[in-house]
Amino acid sequence: MDAGKVVALFPEGTTTNGSHVQHFHAALLQPAIAARRPIVPLAISYHHSDGSRSLAAAYDGDVSLGESMMSIAAAGSLTVRLQLAAAIDTVQTPERRIVAQRARDAIVARACPQALVGDAPAIAHVA
Numbered sequence: 001m002d003a004g005k006v007v008a009l010f011p012e013g014t015t016t017n018g019s020h021v022q023h024f025h026a027a028l029l030q031p032a033i034a035a036r037r038p039i040v041p042l043a044i045s046y047h048h049s050d051g052s053r054s055l056a057a058a059y060d061g062d063v064s065l066g067e068s069m070m071s072i073a074a075a076g077s078l079t080v081r082l083q084l085a086a087a088i089d090t091v092q093t094p095e096r097r098i099v100a101q102r103a104r105d106a107i108v109a110r111a112c113p114q115a116l117v118g119d120a121p122a123i124a125h126v127a
Helices: 026-034 065-074 096-111
Strands: 042-047 079-084
Touching: 026 096, 042 096
Parallel strands: none
Antiparallel strands: 042 079
């Protein structure tokens, strides 16, 4: 990071099926904060050709990597939607818990807009 390289991470520390956003582990953001680098929240979602949400790319729980890959292949056509939020300035906001909550809120607003921003599941059911 000190050399200006871009680093991507998933601050939930795990994967989900995409139906909700879990708590962010603020400590995972500390290296970017220490390097005084901005954090750019990025929401990732998967959609069928008709625009509906897809769980085909889910890789969580007891699903193996192979099962996840087979599900993606069987889906036929999937669209990956990447939604960038505004960068969070870690120089102006060096408190990692605040940065983590702002990043999570930004991702929830893009990936699960009907969600409550708390730790409850963001989507009760994805059709």
